[in-house]
Amino acid sequence: MNIQTLLKTNVNDHTEKKNNLTYLSWSWAWAEALKADPTATYKVEMFGDKCYMDINGTAMVWVTVTIFGKSMTCQLPVMNYKNQAILNPDAFQVNTAIMRCMTKALSLHGLGLYIYAGEDLPDDGNAASKSVPRISATQGAWDNLKPDRQAVVQDVMDAIMNKIIADDVHGAYEEYTGIEDADEKIALWSKLDSKVRSAIKKQAELAKENK
Numbered sequence: 001m002n003i004q005t006l007l008k009t010n011v012n013d014h015t016e017k018k019n020n021l022t023y024l025s026w027s028w029a030w031a032e033a034l035k036a037d038p039t040a041t042y043k044v045e046m047f048g049d050k051c052y053m054d055i056n057g058t059a060m061v062w063v064t065v066t067i068f069g070k071s072m073t074c075q076l077p078v079m080n081y082k083n084q085a086i087l088n089p090d091a092f093q094v095n096t097a098i099m100r101c102m103t104k105a106l107s108l109h110g111l112g113l114y115i116y117a118g119e120d121l122p123d124d125g126n127a128a129s130k131s132v133p134r135i136s137a138t139q140g141a142w143d144n145l146k147p148d149r150q151a152v153v154q155d156v157m158d159a160i161m162n163k164i165i166a167d168d169v170h171g172a173y174e175e176y177t178g179i180e181d182a183d184e185k186i187a188l189w190s191k192l193d194s195k196v197r198s199a200i201k202k203q204a205e206l207a208k209e210n211k
Helices: 003-007 026-035 091-108 148-163 169-177 182-191 194-209
Strands: 015-018 021-024 041-045 053-055 058-067 071-077
Touching: 003 026, 021 026, 021 091, 026 058, 026 091, 041 091, 053 148, 058 091, 071 091, 071 148, 148 169, 148 182, 148 194, 169 194
Parallel strands: none
Antiparallel strands: 015 021, 041 058, 053 058, 058 071
């Protein structure tokens, strides 16, 4: 297995909905991670003697998942059933947030990422199930980059997805605008899905209005 396999994994049978949000079973997700890479690990980041960051009486947990030799860190507030930050959360609430955060960190590696992007099914790469692709200015932009430049763009794309999953659209926009090379920016745009593009476009419009 590899990241592409995780991206194409259908997780719909292992999710539940709460208040219009979809949650993936952490135990199933971790089992899939171990199937893909038996050496996979996850680490709860510590802040002194606490497994969460205290923010004005509320808590933010941070979890790092390492799979295929690559580490990705995700953060998540400790929230109630209304998805509001909890003041002075108890141990059970913190533990629930940690496991959800671990699952979200796994999505940064591809498993269930389509859920956070608002899609119903993963991209299975089956051309027969899709409409004929349109030719666009971005087509072939990625392949035209040298490997070292692809690596730079990939790092930015990972950072953008991290911000989007954390609901930090402004941060995602700043990551995108941080690329100055035109070819790299076109290649990056070609790799982002439509929902992320729309979010960045809206942020760009807000930036113009605030000037």
